[in-house]
Amino acid sequence: MQFDPFVIPFNIGLYFILIYSVVRSVRWFGNLSRPDKLRLQRGFFGRAFGQSLREIFMESLIHRKILKSNFRLGYMHMSLAFGWFLLILFGTLEADIFGEKHLNPPYKAIFFKFFNPEHGRQGFEAVYSFWMDLILAFILSGLLLAVIKRFSSGVVGMKRSTKLRPLDKVALTSLWLIFPSRLLAESFTSGAYGTGSFLTGSLGSLLAGLMPAQEIAYPFWWLYSLSLGAFFILLPLTRYMHIPTELFLIFARNSGITTGDKSGAFKEIQKYSCSSCGMCIDACQLSFSADITNIQGAYLLKGLRNNENVSDIAFNCLMCGRCDIKCPVGIELTPIRMISRRAGETEQVKSSILKEYLPDMIDNTPVKSNGKPSYSWLPEEEPGRAEVIYFAGCMTHLTPAVKNSMVRILNTARVNYIFMDSSGGACCGRPLMLAGQDREARELINFNSKIIWKTGAHTLVTSCPICYKVFRESYYLDVEVVHHSQFIRKLIDEESLRLNFLRKKVVYHTPCDLGRGSGVYEEPKDVLRHVTRLQKTDFEDEDSFCCGGSLGNLKISSHDKSRIAMDTAAALTRCKPDMLATSCPLCKKTLSAATETKVADIAEIVAEAIAPAPVKKKLTDPLSRIRETVRLP
């Protein structure tokens, strides 16, 4: 039996973390709702299993998403994660093949060199040690990048690095110590016995020439074991909890579990899956346009993990969803933020150190409001019946040009429609939801739903992406909800609208709630391509910017808002278009204040392009030639 007391810290840490991961996973599974449990079970024994394994390999180990967007950062993450995985895998194989017997305890593999110092002299053994040295060098190169990144994040192509709390720093130090201490321990041992490959061997022989390698190696083996043990023990309290949690998250997500709109086990899992890598900070417009760098997703989740009061963080966000797209772990940051905005969700909960290891699921019962419902004064409305309902929305009433253009388009296409809020109706409810007041929003939703039911319409057209999103997601309606850009495209396809081609260069700005929020990218661009020369920008589709005027942010000052709007407008008008097109009245309003270029809604452009109806010429009328407008070719 090969044993040495220095392996004890490592063993304690390893068995602790293994048991702990199982306990936490069982608790998470127990806390899932019943349908989610069934989903996970079905996913585990179904196709989702293979998909998850593939995703774990590609994302958790190789870090494909980060590699694609930023090679140096991706290399850093990959070398640490994939390198460590390879080291464990081939270390275990090494112990199994070259060790004294098969099926060794884990410490034999990790400290293989200590127990088999004579290994690796010639033949296949030497090749194998060369391979192991190569893996170690791979990890160390990533570690070097990681250390440099802490001091100057620009080196790996990041603007900012996440600020850490003290415990995270302790864990980070122990993680950093693991690999150099392994290198030194192996080198000293190799030096003493004259073994080792290109890295440990040459460093070992160099060091052995300077000092007594045999005696110095032993403390380094202790350091190696201690840093591993400390890292494992601290892991549940720090951001490194993401390592075991992410596996669970990938299985849960591939089984079809989503965050939804309630606090639950899946939100808990996502909370611990965040590695604070800082990709969301770099993606955030508040960070690079307005210098607000303490509210991004990583900080929200960090606050939630530490049971801090996150209300300031939760409300200071444009809810544009850029971070959701960029998150390499695929955490649904915006839905989590929506949940954090609800009343009673942001209260601080004190906990002891024991509680931190096994945190309770926080049971958040929303604070009951005083008094009766706030919108009971809304009048009963009796709309007529029609096939199509047009809902302009509050913001569209502030930009009458959009509203009037839509009316003109609907009339020209001879659509049987009702203008639901022609004299200014109630709000759709999304602004209240964004402010975390779902109960109040429900009243407005009920009010609007009643009107829509009464009309018996089959299609609801809205001009505002904010309304569009809430009509689709939070209303229980038996109508097809379309944004006006989709409806116009349908009219064009049906040939109900005859449009001229405007000779104008146009750039399209995708509104957040329509694009990333609802996945409508192509229809508005199709309409624009039909009537204008649509130009490409660097910020298409998922990469599009927020105009800054978003109703999602309750805290931002008007100064910071206009800074974001300026940056966005400048980025979009770089190729000097004749017109900046958008499909959101709020974006139009915000952007037109920030640029000299004309900003127009798609509806306005289409209304401008409407071809005049063919006039039946009375050949007998001599004045007909004069009345006809002269058109240049």
Added chain:
Amino acid sequence: MDKFGFTILKERHIDYDANDKCIADYIASREPGFMLCIECGCCSATCTSGNFTRFSLRELQILIRRGENDLAREDISKCMLCGKCILVCPRGVNTRNVVTLAREAFQKNMNNAV
């Protein structure tokens, strides 16, 4: 004074000693823009709720700043937070945050009372 026929009408009377400015202070400390308001009334003119009732953000702002909270308490729940007022405000007051904070303040105040 009685001889001149001047008297203080109760409804026109602003009693600064009795008025409670805690709500105004609560809002102003968290949203400094609250003090930028020049009471022009653009917000009231564009208001979605104001379309249905005589809810007026301008009035609310005045009442809260004066400290006449009882009059404001009822009305504050009528706002739909739709955000049109922010876009029309010439002073760039973050009106949605003002209303949210006012609601929060009333809520806290009431909780303390009970």
